[in-house]
Amino acid sequence: MKKIILSIVIFIVICVGVFIKVYAGAQEPLKTAEEKAVTLAKEKVELNSVEDFHIYHGTETVHVLEGKNKKGENIIVWIPEKSKKVMWDKRKNGISKEDAVQRLLEEKNPQKIISVRLGMENNIPLWEIYYRSENNLINYYYVHFKTGEWLKKIENL
Template sequence: MKKWIIFIVIFIVVIFGLLIKVYFTSVDPVKAAEKKAVALANKEISIKEVEDFHIYNGIETVNVIEGKNNKGEKIIVWIPEKSKKVYVKKAKDGLSKEEAIQKLLQEKSPKKVISVRLGMEKNIPLWEIYYRSNNNLINYYYVHFDTGEWLKKIENL
């Protein structure tokens, strides 16, 4: 009986160790992309603090950094993967996440908003809102970051 308990404990520890290794292996490319994007952004504008980083995959891949500059102002940096051109805007100069959701709610009645994130397509900064409709279908709604205008919709997937 003792051998079975020891075997089970060792098995659980090995599985747990493998899961941790898989997690860190999967996070490494994102961390490397973040490090590269922050270094590139720091050539254009000094980023004092990085609050969020994500990779937007739309028409092209764009690295998006949300953070603060040396003056403590919230900034957003978009870096398209191909061109490596750095686009910087102050967060206060565009729509907030909540305002983007309000634009969606003016037009649609989503059952559930799943995610709202920044992105860029054709050098236009935008908010991508991913939501489920009342018939439980997946929908995307894109709002211009600067003006709040609707850019495009992908519905009923």
């Protein structure tokens, strides 16, 4: 009986170890991308601290950083993966996440909003709203970051 329990414990420990190794390996490219984006952003912009990083996959891949400059102002940095051309703006110069969602709600009746995140397409900073509509269909709604105007929508996937 002790051998069976010991075998089970060893098996569980090995499984947990393998899971941790696979997870760490999967996270490594994201960490590398973030480090490169932060380094590039600090060279081009007065970026003092980074509060959020994500990768936007649209017509092109864009690294998006949210943080503060040396004056303590909230800023957003967009870095297209191919060109590495750093674009940035103060958060107060664009519409808020809530305003972007309100723009969607004025036009559509989403059943569930899955995510709202910053991105950029054709050098235009935007909010991407991913939501589900009736019949659980997937939809994307894009709002211009600065003006709040609708840019495009992808519906009923």
